[in-house]
Amino acid sequence: MRLRHEPHREPLPPEAPIKRPKRTAFDWSSAAIAVAVVVSAAVVYRRDGQARFLEILFGDVSLFIDILPKVLAACLIAAFVAVLMPREVVLRWVGAESGVLGIVIATLAGIICPGGPITIFPIAAAFVAIGADTGAAIAFITSWTLLGYARILVWELPFFGGEFVFWRTIVALPMPIIAGLLARAIVTWSTRKGAGG
Amino acid sequence: MMIYMVDGLLWVIAICLGLIAASRSRTLFRDSVREGAMDCLRLIPRIMLGVIGSGYIAALLPQDVVGHWFGADSGVTGIFIAALGGFLTPGGPVIGFSIGAAALKGGAGAPQVLAYTVAWALFAVQRLMIWEIPVMPPRLVWLRVLASLPLPFIAAAGAMLLGKP
Numbered sequence: 001m002r003l004r005h006e007p008h009r010e011p012l013p014p015e016a017p018i019k020r021p022k023r024t025a026f027d028w029s030s031a032a033i034a035v036a037v038v039v040s041a042a043v044v045y046r047r048d049g050q051a052r053f054l055e056i057l058f059g060d061v062s063l064f065i066d067i068l069p070k071v072l073a074a075c076l077i078a079a080f081v082a083v084l085m086p087r088e089v090v091l092r093w094v095g096a097e098s099g100v101l102g103i104v105i106a107t108l109a110g111i112i113c114p115g116g117p118i119t120i121f122p123i124a125a126a127f128v129a130i131g132a133d134t135g136a137a138i139a140f141i142t143s144w145t146l147l148g149y150a151r152i153l154v155w156e157l158p159f160f161g162g163e164f165v166f167w168r169t170i171v172a173l174p175m176p177i178i179a180g181l182l183a184r185a186i187v188t189w190s191t192r193k194g195a196g197g
Numbered sequence: 198m199m200i201y202m203v204d205g206l207l208w209v210i211a212i213c214l215g216l217i218a219a220s221r222s223r224t225l226f227r228d229s230v231r232e233g234a235m236d237c238l239r240l241i242p243r244i245m246l247g248v249i250g251s252g253y254i255a256a257l258l259p260q261d262v263v264g265h266w267f268g269a270d271s272g273v274t275g276i277f278i279a280a281l282g283g284f285l286t287p288g289g290p291v292i293g294f295s296i297g298a299a300a301l302k303g304g305a306g307a308p309q310v311l312a313y314t315v316a317w318a319l320f321a322v323q324r325l326m327i328w329e330i331p332v333m334p335p336r337l338v339w340l341r342v343l344a345s346l347p348l349p350f351i352a353a354a355g356a357m358l359l360g361k362p
Contacts, residue, residue, distance in 0.1 A: 027331060029327060030242070030331070032326060034250070036323075037249075037250030037253055043253075056256055078233065079229040080229050124333060134337060138337070138340065141341060142344075156294055159291075159298035160294065166362070167362035168352075168362065178351065183343075186343055187340065
């Protein structure tokens with residue numbers, strides 16, 4: 001698994017099996033959050049009473065129901081991308097040798113990729129599994145997070161209004177490229193250090 | 198209205214890809230649908246915990262106090278506190294934006310609020326733990342967080358240089 005992100009690795013042969021991150025239903029990080037949630041819910045119940053407790057619950061349950069179909073769509077897109085996307089295309093455009101252009105392409109992809117919270121991560125993981133470069137994947141996620149139009153229009157604009165969001169977007173424009181290049185620099189630095197050079 | 202269009206687009210893409218897969222081979226289509234649906238099923242407990250749980254964590258955050266920590270005259274310290282606040286704010290689609298907007302109305306500085314929302318969007322710790330680590334290779338997640346660490350500060354510096362928003 002580790003070797004998959006090294007910058008100087010051989011390109012994957014097209015017939016190489018797709019390695020997907022294994023997903024179990026529960027793990028330590030979820031368990032830690034579960035504890036935090038139970039404690040918070042208990043404190044809210046004691047401090048604010050049952051009405052407030054239920055109000056939060058119903059609000060969040062409706063949000064959950066709203067998010068669910070999006071997550072299903074994203075998981076399906078990820079599964080289809082994994083089998084349909086030609087590896088040589090991914091390697092050429094956003095692979096380890098794709099340079100700054102690969103990061104710019106990933107940034108643009110992040111801007112146009114629709115979806116709400118969480119949907120980006122399975123898709124990014126699918127691209128990495130078929131040979132996308134770590135730096136490009138990070139630029140993609142950063143771009144979607146900070147510049148994705150869906151998030152800006154649906155979630156951010158109603159809260160902050162046009163002017164703040166406009167300037168925030170301008171300030172954030174170079175960020176995916178900074179993050180992608182920085183990630184590549186860290187990988188290069190850590191491999192060189194790991195190789196004893 | 199906008200939200201339905203965005204959701205719709207996601208499904209349009211999924212259906213188009215599905216049609217392409219089905220035209221290649223029926224088995225390919227069936228296997229991919231099963232794979233995608235299983236992934237989604239495995240994520241459901243986490244999403245439930247993430248979405249339903251974040252409401253309770255957010256309810257405990259002293260929202261009106263948060264704004265005072267990064268007021269307009271809080272300077273670089275305020276930016277650091279704002280970035281840390283973004284890290285600690287639960288993930289989910291709205292909480293960071295609503296706290297940021299409330300802070301801005303309550304007199305917080307724009308660069309500080311910018312640092313807060315950027316930090317929250319990039320590395321809210323609860324979102325990292327519950328959504329990102331289970332779905333992506335952990336190495337990729339940590340590398341991403343490391344590479345994103347300077348961004349809230351660059352955002353605040355950019356806002357200060359521009360004198361906007």
